Amino acid sequence: MAFEAPKESFSGVVYPVTIGKDVQETFGGENTLPFHKFEGEVPNRPLIALEIQDVAPEDWPETVRRVYADVSDDPVKWAQYCQDELKARAIALRLIGTHPDNKDLSADDAVKVVKDVLGAVKVPLIILGSNHVEKDSEVLPKVAEAAKGYNCIIGKAQEANYKTIAAAAMANEHKLIAMSELDINLSKQLNILLTQMGFDKEKIITDPMCSALGYGLEYTYSVMERIRLAALAQNDEVMQPPMLGDVGMYVWKIKETQAGEDILPEWGSLEERAILWEAMTASSLMLSGAELIIMRHPRAVELVEKFVDELM
Amino acid sequence: MALSGVEIFKLLPKTNCKKCGFPTCLAFAMKLAQRQTTLDKCPDVSEEAKKILGEASAPPIRPITFGSGDKAVKMGEETVLFRHEKKFVNPNAFVLEIKDTEDDSAIEAKIDDVLTSEINRVGQLLRVDGICITNESGDVAKFQALAEKVASKAPEVPVIVATENPDAAEAALKHFSGKGAILYGVTEGNADKMVEIAKANKATVGAKADGLEALSALTEKIKSLGVEDIVIDSGARKASEILEHNTYIRRAAIKKNFKPLGYPVITFAQRDDSMFEALVAGLGVCKYSSIVVLSSAEKWKNLALFTLRQNIYTDPQVPMQVEQKIYKIGDPTPESPLLITTNFSLTYFIVSGEIENSKVPAWLAVMDCEGLSVLTAWAAGKFTGSKIANFIKESGIENEIKHRELIIPGYVAILSGAIEEKLEGWKVTVGPREANGLPAFLRSRAA
Numbered sequence: 001m002a003f004e005a006p007k008e009s010f011s012g013v014v015y016p017v018t019i020g021k022d023v024q025e026t027f028g029g030e031n032t033l034p035f036h037k038f039e040g041e042v043p044n045r046p047l048i049a050l051e052i053q054d055v056a057p058e059d060w061p062e063t064v065r066r067v068y069a070d071v072s073d074d075p076v077k078w079a080q081y082c083q084d085e086l087k088a089r090a091i092a093l094r095l096i097g098t099h100p101d102n103k104d105l106s107a108d109d110a111v112k113v114v115k116d117v118l119g120a121v122k123v124p125l126i127i128l129g130s131n132h133v134e135k136d137s138e139v140l141p142k143v144a145e146a147a148k149g150y151n152c153i154i155g156k157a158q159e160a161n162y163k164t165i166a167a168a169a170m171a172n173e174h175k176l177i178a179m180s181e182l183d184i185n186l187s188k189q190l191n192i193l194l195t196q197m198g199f200d201k202e203k204i205i206t207d208p209m210c211s212a213l214g215y216g217l218e219y220t221y222s223v224m225e226r227i228r229l230a231a232l233a234q235n236d237e238v239m240q241p242p243m244l245g246d247v248g249m250y251v252w253k254i255k256e257t258q259a260g261e262d263i264l265p266e267w268g269s270l271e272e273r274a275i276l277w278e279a280m281t282a283s284s285l286m287l288s289g290a291e292l293i294i295m296r297h298p299r300a301v302e303l304v305e306k307f308v309d310e311l312m
Numbered sequence: 313m314a315l316s317g318v319e320i321f322k323l324l325p326k327t328n329c330k331k332c333g334f335p336t337c338l339a340f341a342m343k344l345a346q347r348q349t350t351l352d353k354c355p356d357v358s359e360e361a362k363k364i365l366g367e368a369s370a371p372p373i374r375p376i377t378f379g380s381g382d383k384a385v386k387m388g389e390e391t392v393l394f395r396h397e398k399k400f401v402n403p404n405a406f407v408l409e410i411k412d413t414e415d416d417s418a419i420e421a422k423i424d425d426v427l428t429s430e431i432n433r434v435g436q437l438l439r440v441d442g443i444c445i446t447n448e449s450g451d452v453a454k455f456q457a458l459a460e461k462v463a464s465k466a467p468e469v470p471v472i473v474a475t476e477n478p479d480a481a482e483a484a485l486k487h488f489s490g491k492g493a494i495l496y497g498v499t500e501g502n503a504d505k506m507v508e509i510a511k512a513n514k515a516t517v518g519a520k521a522d523g524l525e526a527l528s529a530l531t532e533k534i535k536s537l538g539v540e541d542i543v544i545d546s547g548a549r550k551a552s553e554i555l556e557h558n559t560y561i562r563r564a565a566i567k568k569n570f571k572p573l574g575y576p577v578i579t580f581a582q583r584d585d586s587m588f589e590a591l592v593a594g595l596g597v598c599k600y601s602s603i604v605v606l607s608s609a610e611k612w613k614n615l616a617l618f619t620l621r622q623n624i625y626t627d628p629q630v631p632m633q634v635e636q637k638i639y640k641i642g643d644p645t646p647e648s649p650l651l652i653t654t655n656f657s658l659t660y661f662i663v664s665g666e667i668e669n670s671k672v673p674a675w676l677a678v679m680d681c682e683g684l685s686v687l688t689a690w691a692a693g694k695f696t697g698s699k700i701a702n703f704i705k706e707s708g709i710e711n712e713i714k715h716r717e718l719i720i721p722g723y724v725a726i727l728s729g730a731i732e733e734k735l736e737g738w739k740v741t742v743g744p745r746e747a748n749g750l751p752a753f754l755r756s757r758a759a
């Protein structure tokens with residue numbers, strides 16, 4: 001019996017998305033399963049963005065907080081450090097300080113931070129709210145306007161607040177993250193609602209909701225695989241946006257990235273464990289379909305970039 | 313391709329004699345097609361039908377047992393390409409490579425790493441499953457010495473003997489005779505001798521070729537030499553090749569029933585940078601490797617890899633869950649605190665672990681929420697005030713404790729009113745949100 005490679009090709013394709021103004025980055029665009037270059041086109045690398053915040057990251061564990069100790073009191077310095085020293089290809093600014101349980105900063109405060117950061121760096125910017133449904137629909141429209149012309153990604157629009165946020169992204173020519181909760185049907189439904197209000201489906205990035213290795217990763221992994229198969233094999237247009245893995249936020253709150261070896265000798269060195277945890281969560285989600293990844297630790301990013309090098 | 317029920321029916325005696333335990337030959341055929349019974353139940357089936365059906369009903373990826381005894385690992389038998397279709401069957405083995413060029417202390421440290429690698433995560437005992445000894449030196453005596461050392465220090469650990477030299481193979485493999493070892497390094501050039509050595513020691517053959525065509529030809533040859541227990545290596549080492557070859561192998565076996573590649577895959581993930589090696593190993597876990605060979609087994613790396621394997625190989629339909637009951641943590645007295653959580657394994661093990669850390673003995677009420685986490689169960693309406701109240705009343709805990717205080721997870725603080733309303737005479741206290749806040753919380757109350 002002679003071997004014949006069982007290649008599979010698909011009629012569907014993932015939309016490519018380009019972001020940024022002076023410096024641009026494109027992700028997505030493939031017509032095959034993740035990194036399946038042997039049977040399809042994979043024109044772009046996944047894009048990894050480094051995460052920064054509008055306020056000092058007091059709740060980040062020591063292993064990652066330390067990296068930014070000298071710059072994280074100021075989002076502008078922090079952004080410059082990521083671009084110039086860490087060579088970040090993109091930056092994700094999370095406006096966590098606007099959350100009512102955090103500093104409850106106003107939309108105007110957020111606008112100032114966004115403008116300052118946009119003025120200080122050239123790499124593309126992803127602007128994230130605090131995931132508070134009401135506050136985000138107050139803050140994100142204003143920052144979207146302030147960032148007009150910069151071709152950013154704004155997020156996240158959820159079922160409960162997508163109308164205002166999508167309208168602002170549309171009016172100011174940004175891309176939009178559409179987040180639903182680990183369910184392929186909910187994800188599809190949100191994308192349909194967005195397109196029904198006239199939002200261009202080629203400007204959506206799907207966030208099926210992330211989870212960390214050991215804390216529900218398998219759910220995100222499988223939802224991503226199913227969305228990707230729907231996009232490619234069934235040529236389902238609303239499922240064709242590229243996908244986001246918002247990795248750092250989920251990884252750097254679990255015990256595996258915080259508990260020292262003194263407490264849990266059987267878990268080994270905290271530094272390596274924590275960094276690997278973020279890298280492995282990201283690399284696994286890339287294998288299941290994520291093209292845009294938001295991460296926190298530069299060493300973890302470096303590992304994942306190296307992994308992509310070997311896959312591309 | 314697997315045969316349909318009707319196709320199988322045509323090959324049966326069609327006498328409806330019922331000796332198989334089914335009312336008709338057709339009913340039996342249908343069950344066979346669904347793999348819910350086996351052909352040997354029909355005593356009258358012809359030899360010819362047996363041959364055709366035997367081949368068609370064999371699992372597309374051959375089951376192989378690596379090692380023997382308690383530490384044996386089952387491999388193969390996979391049936392799908394994506395885990396959402398059906399549970400992946402046999403979790404891959406992680407194997408630590410030891411080269412015969414390494415010095416004694418390094419060798420002993422590695423054997424020790426394997427022997428002490430066991431970690432309990434979410435109720436499962438996970439470990440580095442085996443050792444791969446490699447004849448890096450090319451020297452037969454050195455290789456044999458390494459084999460001897462591994463066999464005496466880690467007699468129960470499954471072993472891969474890696475060499476392409478039949479003399480070295482013979483010298484080393486005899487130390488693992490009859491123990492389900494794998495003789496890796498069987499190539500086109502040495503197959504005749506190596507297969508004989510494997511047979512003499514009841515070992516599985518590790519076939520190594522350059523590319524999938526050559527590999528298919530090689531497994532056919534090995535089969536013709538009388539061995540069918542094979543694990544396969546296409547020579548893929550770069551991540552892109554591992555993904556390509558493993559995908560083709562899995563697809564060919566499952567979708568095309570292509571027998572020459574219907575064997576468990578062995579992947580060599582070794583890299584200089586151990587953290588990077590972990591990512592390559594993770595590719596093997598996600599994408600169809602049955603054995604992943606590593607160059608080091610640090611505890612932090614093991615934990616990440618074991619966790620990934622556990623995630624990928626869980627049943628996508630049924631979350632891992634624990635029994636509904638009141639668990640005793642430490643040695644609780646009638647005065648000890650009572651906490652409540654859901655029966656999702658992960659939740660239970662995190663919460664009970666943190667209560668243990670606190671050293672404060674406690675009662676932990678674990679409520680059946682179909683294996684959902686606290687917030688998921690709450691959002692799904694399975695962890696509500698009235699359900700919690702009923703559970704507490706029916707659990708009998710009121711006879712065990714003197715106080716009437718229930719500590720609930722911080723994330724569901726909103727439930728406290730509803731519970732107090734339904735549970736007369738009880739006081740609800742809102743605990744911390746994250747379980748890692750429990751030790752401080754419990755200790756400060758105990759003080």
Ligand code: B12
Nearest residue numbers: 181216631653659684685686687688691692721743746747
């Ligand atoms: C994986 C997941 C799922 C899986 C289910 C996994 C499972 N077995 O439970 C699936 C995909 C099925 C799912 C479904 C849904 N989900 Co869901 N899901 C998650 C996710 C990503 C992780 C949950 C998890 O495993 N957590 C880990 C465990 C260990 O956490 P835990 O049980 O809460 O325990 C922690 C604490 O509560 C505390 N703790 C636990 N017990 C106790 C006890 C005491 C006394 C104390 C003090 C502390 C304590 O300690 C633990 C660790 O710190 C979360 C988001 C997230 N990242 O948290 C959403 C999340 C829980 N899901 C959510 C929702 C809304 C749903 C759905 C209703 C929506 C949908 N998609 O249809 C459905 C409902 C399910 C159903 N059957 O109808 C929401 C809940 C919203 C809310 N704030 O209430 C969340 C928070 C997502 C979000 N919006 O951000 N989900």
Ligand code: SF4
Nearest residue numbers: 328329330332337354
């Ligand atoms: S034992 Fe064989 S012949 Fe008899 S009913 Fe069953 S399948 Fe038919």
